[in-house]
Amino acid sequence: MESITKNRQPPAVLRAMIERAYGPERVPHGEGWARELGHGWFNVAYRIRLRDGAEVVLKIAPPPGVEVLTYERGAMGTELAALELIRKHTGVPVPAVDFADRGHELCDADYFFMPFIDADNLDVIEDRLPAAERDAYHERLGAANRELNSVRGTAFGPLAGPGDSSWRRVFTGMFEDVLADGERRAVDLGRPYATVRAVLTEYAPALDAVVEPRLVEWDLWAGNVMVREGRIVCVIDHERAFWGDPLIEAGFTGTQLAAFGDSSAFLRGYGHGALTENETWRRRLYCLYLVLVMVIETDYRGHTDTRQYDWARERLTEVMALFGRTGP
Structure with a gap:
């Protein structure tokens, strides 16, 4: 890339x-x-x-x-x-x-x-695998992600600190940081930044349900999983880790946005049932944060084509609709 x-x-x-x-x-x-x-x-x-x-x-x-x-x-x-x-x-x-x-x-x-890890990248090979084998890998990924999330911290926020006792304050700060990044470069979201901020303000109280900081990978997609002979042999690329809410993990994204794939096998492996109402609103906020990052980072990466930007803009429209915002 x-x-x-x-x-x-x-x-x-x-x-x-x-x-x-x-x-x-x-x-x-x-x-x-x-x-x-x-x-x-x-x-x-x-x-x-x-x-x-x-x-x-x-x-x-x-x-x-x-x-x-x-x-x-x-x-x-x-x-x-x-x-x-x-x-x-x-x-x-x-x-x-x-x-x-x-x-x-x-x-x-x-x-x-x-x-060097002599293994296959799951993202590269999974489309060639039989459905049962692909699902088995994602179940193992769910179980591994749960084990990572079992590590407890003393405060929410960056691994190196500073920490905060409130997940709501930490997440809203992360959210505001990426919006400020976008505004600094005048990245077009297809809607006013104020409209996105209003969604966060309205639904942020749901974040108060999270009271225990856990180690979160956040970037644990199939592309960061190395596999061989039915086993996960290595998980790579941990630079986006922090202390937060495990529900923000990549494997849960498909529960709200179908374009990110079916989360069923991951959820089985993780041992997580259907999302509660509070979890659903939290997960939608995390989807909104993710697609904002995906839209805005294209400017910072200096992408020479618009494929990721266009795709992420479509996902931004979809997730805003989950909050009842269907207009610009």
């Missing part, structure tokens, strides 16, 4: 990073030892073959001169913190961190190395 946030580096810099992480004896020679992994939208990632044949992945944060959405600032630090929490408190398989460097001496951004 193409994005101006991808901080590509020349071979000499990549070699210097490898030497710092693994030592000079493992720095590769010649050509063909690095290739970019193109699936992600935000960070650049390279698959690298070391001199001894071992394969690793190098992930580099966006360059400092590229403006990102407010919630994306410091994302690599968030991912490293999330990986530590997950390894310490759950059995969900996540990448090991071989080496992390946040000193900005070799390049202008944070980076880290992890082992």
